[in-house]
Amino acid sequence: MTQPSPPPDIRPARSVAELLAASPLFDAPVHPSHALDFLGREGHHLFLAYADGEPVGFISGVETTHPDKGPExxxxxxxxxxxxxxxxxxxxxxEALAEVARERGCRGMWVGVEPGNRAALAAYRSAGAVNEGRFAMLGWELE
Incomplete structure (x- = not known):
């Protein structure tokens, strides 16, 4: 019989040092000035998950408001x-990010994800997300 995993230790990120320590989890190395900017912006949220004192996961969210929709x-x-x-x-x-969204009065939470990213889709669905099938994500490189 296998032992269930202990619940992850989830904490809001508060310092650049924390983000630098978690850098391997991101798509690219954490840039200190970008990290400081993110942490200092109202409505920007980043949580880190720890196992045995080491960062093993993160989630970031950004509050946005539109005149006809309100905060999301x-x-x-x-x-x-x-x-x-x-x-x-x-x-x-x-779930930690969704709780902050509820506390901040957001009417909903949404994410764009590649249709072939099965791991991400499974994680989002396990937390209650449903495929609304309403948009295609397009992007611009501005640098």
């Missing part, structure tokens, strides 16, 4: 270290 939470990015996937860490991070 954009789940900007979710990342969990490969060795820690399928243990409920992604779901716990999503």
């Amino acid at each position: 939470m954009l789940l900007y990015e979710l990342g969990v270290a490969p060795a820690h996937r399928r243990l409920g860490i992604g779901r716990a991070l999503i």
Whole structure:
């Protein structure tokens, strides 16, 4: 009989040092000035998940408001270290961000995800998300 995994330790990120320590979880190395800017902006949220004192996952969200919709939470990015996937860490991070969204009066939370990213889709669905099938994501490189 296998022991269930202990619940992840989820905490809001408060310092650049924390984000630098979690840098391997991001798509690219954390840039200190960008991290400081993100942490200092109202409506920007980032949670870290820890296992045995080490960062093993993160989620970031950005509040946005539109005149005809009111406040919403954009789940900007979710990342969990490969060795820690399928243990409920992604779901716990999503739930932490959703709780902040509720506390801040957001009417909903949404995320764009590649249709072939089965791991992300499974994590989002396990936390209660449904495919609304309403948009295609297009982008511009501005640099």
